[in-house]
Amino acid sequence: MFFQQLVNGITLGSIYALFALGYTMVYGILLMINFAHSEIFMVGAYLGFWALSLLPVWVQGWTPGYFILVFAIAMMGAGLLAVTIERVAYRPLRRASRLAPLISAIGVSIFLQNLVQVTVSAQSQPYPDTFKISHYEFFGVQVNSLQIFIFALAISAMVLLQVFITKTRLGKAMRATAQNHTVSQLMGINVNFIITVTFLIGGALGGLAGVLNGMYYGSIKFNMGFFPGLKAFTAAVVGGIGNIKGAMVGGFLLGIIEALTVGYISSAYKDIILFAVLILVLIFRPTGIFGEEVTEKI
Amino acid sequence: MKMAQEKMLLEINQIEVYYEQIAALKGVSLNLERGEILAIIGANGAGKTTLINTISGVLHPRSGSVEFNGDPIHTLPAWKIARKGIMQIPEGRKVFAKQSVLENLELGAYSIKDKSAIKASIEQMYTLFPVLSERRNQLAGTLSGGEQQMLAIARGLMGHPELLLFDEPSMGLSPVMVERVFQTIQEINKQGITILLVEQNAKKSLQIANRAYVLETGRIVLADAAARLLENEQVKQAYLGG
Ligand SMILES: Nc1ncnc2c1ncn2[C@@H]1O[C@H](COP(=O)(O)OP(=O)(O)O)[C@@H](O)[C@H]1O
Numbered sequence: 284m285f286f287q288q289l290v291n292g293i294t295l296g297s298i299y300a301l302f303a304l305g306y307t308m309v310y311g312i313l314l315m316i317n318f319a320h321s322e323i324f325m326v327g328a329y330l331g332f333w334a335l336s337l338l339p340v341w342v343q344g345w346t347p348g349y350f351i352l353v354f355a356i357a358m359m360g361a362g363l364l365a366v367t368i369e370r371v372a373y374r375p376l377r378r379a380s381r382l383a384p385l386i387s388a389i390g391v392s393i394f395l396q397n398l399v400q401v402t403v404s405a406q407s408q409p410y411p412d413t414f415k416i417s418h419y420e421f422f423g424v425q426v427n428s429l430q431i432f433i434f435a436l437a438i439s440a441m442v443l444l445q446v447f448i449t450k451t452r453l454g455k456a457m458r459a460t461a462q463n464h465t466v467s468q469l470m471g472i473n474v475n476f477i478i479t480v481t482f483l484i485g486g487a488l489g490g491l492a493g494v495l496n497g498m499y500y501g502s503i504k505f506n507m508g509f510f511p512g513l514k515a516f517t518a519a520v521v522g523g524i525g526n527i528k529g530a531m532v533g534g535f536l537l538g539i540i541e542a543l544t545v546g547y548i549s550s551a552y553k554d555i556i557l558f559a560v561l562i563l564v565l566i567f568r569p570t571g572i573f574g575e576e577v578t579e580k581i
Numbered sequence: 582m583k584m585a586q587e588k589m590l591l592e593i594n595q596i597e598v599y600y601e602q603i604a605a606l607k608g609v610s611l612n613l614e615r616g617e618i619l620a621i622i623g624a625n626g627a628g629k630t631t632l633i634n635t636i637s638g639v640l641h642p643r644s645g646s647v648e649f650n651g652d653p654i655h656t657l658p659a660w661k662i663a664r665k666g667i668m669q670i671p672e673g674r675k676v677f678a679k680q681s682v683l684e685n686l687e688l689g690a691y692s693i694k695d696k697s698a699i700k701a702s703i704e705q706m707y708t709l710f711p712v713l714s715e716r717r718n719q720l721a722g723t724l725s726g727g728e729q730q731m732l733a734i735a736r737g738l739m740g741h742p743e744l745l746l747f748d749e750p751s752m753g754l755s756p757v758m759v760e761r762v763f764q765t766i767q768e769i770n771k772q773g774i775t776i777l778l779v780e781q782n783a784k785k786s787l788q789i790a791n792r793a794y795v796l797e798t799g800r801i802v803l804a805d806a807a808a809r810l811l812e813n814e815q816v817k818q819a820y821l822g823g
C-alpha cells in the first residue's frame with residue numbers, strides 16, 4: 284500500500300512540480316504571484332487536446348515524433364500566452380502598487396476561464412487516449428507506462444531547466460535579475476527581456492503540466508486549473524517561493540502527501556490535509572524549505 | 582564615421598532630476614575629458630548617487646542632456662548605456678551575493694560577445710585581484726567588504742568600459758582597504774579608462790583626481806583643478822576637517 288501510493292504520489296508530484304515552477308520563477312523575478320498561471324496550465328491542456336485530436340493521421344502514426352509535436356505545440360502556445368499576459372496585464376502596472384498586478388492577474392484568470400467555457404465547452408471533455416498504456420508490476424507495486432512517461436518527462440524538463448539557469452549566459456542573467464533589477468541593468472542586461480524569457484519558460488512548463496494532467500486523469504474542463512493551481516502554488520510556498528529547487532521538492536512532497544492521504548485516510552480529506560500543510564508552513568516556516576529572506580528587487 | 586575623436590568624453594548640460602516632486606539635481610552641468618580622473622565631492626544627500634545614476638540611465642533627467650562621445654544618451658535605458666561603454670561600480674558594492682565570484686565576473690561581461698575576450702579579461706582580473714582567483718567558486722555574499730569591493734570593481738572592468746563611474750567606493754572600508762581602492766582606481770586610469778569618482782572622502786579623492794567639482798544640495802558650487810581645491814579655504818572648512 285505505502286509503495287503503491289508513493290508511486291501515485293510521485294506521478295502527481297511530477298505534475299505539481301512542473302506547475303509550481305511557473306509560480307516560483309515569476310515570483311523570483313517580479314515578487315508577484317501570477318494567479319493566471321492556473322489558466323496557462325488549462326490552456327496548455329486544451330492545446331495538447333487539440334493537437335492530439337486534430338493532427339492528421341499520417342502524423343499520428345509515428346509515435347515519438349507525434350508526441351514531441353504535441354508537447355511542442357502545447358508548450359509553445361502556453362509559453363506565448365504567458366508572455367502575452369505579462370505584456371498586456373502586468374507590465375503596464377510595473378510601477379503601480381503591489382496589489383494592482385495581483386488583481387489584474389485574477390482578472391486575466393477569470394477572463395480565460397470564461398473564454399474557454401463559452402467558446403469551447405462548459406462540460407468536461409475526454410482526453411484522447413492515444414498513449415498506449417501498459418501495466419507493470421514490481422514487487423507487488425503497480426506501475427504503468429504513463430506514470431513512467433510523466434515522471435521521465437518531468438525530470439528531464441527539470442534537469443534541462445537547472446542546466447539552463449546555472450550554466451548558460453541567459454540563465455545566469457536571470458538569477459542576477461532575481462537578485463537586483465537595477466544592478467543587472469548596469470551590467471547591460473535587458474531586464475524586460477529576462478522577464479519575457481521567465482514567463483515563456485514558466486508558461487511552457489505550466490502547459491506541459493496541463494497536458495500531462497489531461498493524459499493522467501483522462502478529462503479536461505475550463506476550470507481544471509483551479510485546484511491543481513492552488514496545490515502547485517502551495518508546493519512553491521512549501522519549497523520556498525522564488526526558489527527553483529524548492530518548487531521541485533515542494534511539488535513532489537505535495538503529490539506524495541496527497542496520495543498517502545488518499546490511501547490511508549480518505550480521498551475526501553486530501554485537500555484539507557494539503558491546505559493544512561500550507562497553513563502550517565506559513566505559520567512555522569514562512570520562508571519554506573529552501574526559502575530565504577525576501578529581497579528588494581527595485 | 583566620426584571625424585577626429587572629440588576631446589570631451591561626457592558632457593552634461595543643465596540636468597534637472599526629480600524623485601516625484603522633489604528636485605535632487607537642480608541644473609547640473611559638467612564635462613569629463615577623455616583619460617582624466619574627475620572627482621565629485623559632496624556630503625550625504627548632496628545628489629552624488631542621483632548624478633551617477635542619471636549618467637547610467639537608471640534615472641532620467643526632466644530637462645537637460647547627457648552626451649557620451651557626442652551622442653545624447655539621457656533617454657536610453659540603463660542596459661543600453663552599459664553596452665555603450667559606461668560601467669558603474671554602485672554604492673554599497675551590490676555584488677550578486679547568491680552567485681559565485683566567477684559568475685559575477687561573467688555578468689560584468691554580459692555585453693561582450695567575444696568569448697575568448699571574456700576569458701582573457703577574467704584572467705586579467707585574477708592577476709589584478711589574486712584574492713578573486715582564490716575565491717572564484719565561492720558565493721560573492723560570503724566575501725568580506727573589501728573583497729566585495731574588489732569584485733565590484735573587477736565586475737565593472739569586465740564590461741570593457743571607456744568610462745567607469747565609482748559611487749563612494751571607500752564607504753564602509755578599513756583604512757588599509759581604502760588605500761588599496763584608491764590605488765586601484767589610479768592603476769585603472771593608467772590603462773586609459775576615464776574615471777568619474779563620486780566621494781565623501783574628499784581628501785583622498787582630490788589627491789588622485791585631475792579635476793573636481795563640489796556638489797551641494799543638487800548644485801555644483803565649485804569646480805577647479807583638484808590640487809587647487811585641496812588648498813581652497815571653503816573646501817578645507819567644509820570637507821577636509823578645517
Ligand atoms: N529614491 C528616492 N526617493 C526620494 N528621494 C530620494 C531618493 N533617493 C534620493 N533621494 C533624495 O535625493 C537627494 C539626493 O540623494 P542622493 O543622490 O542619494 O545623495 P548622495 O548620494 O549624495 O548621498 C537626497 O535629498 C535624498 O533624500
Ligand SMILES: [Mg+2]
Pocket residue numbers: 629630631672749
Ligand atoms: Mg550616495
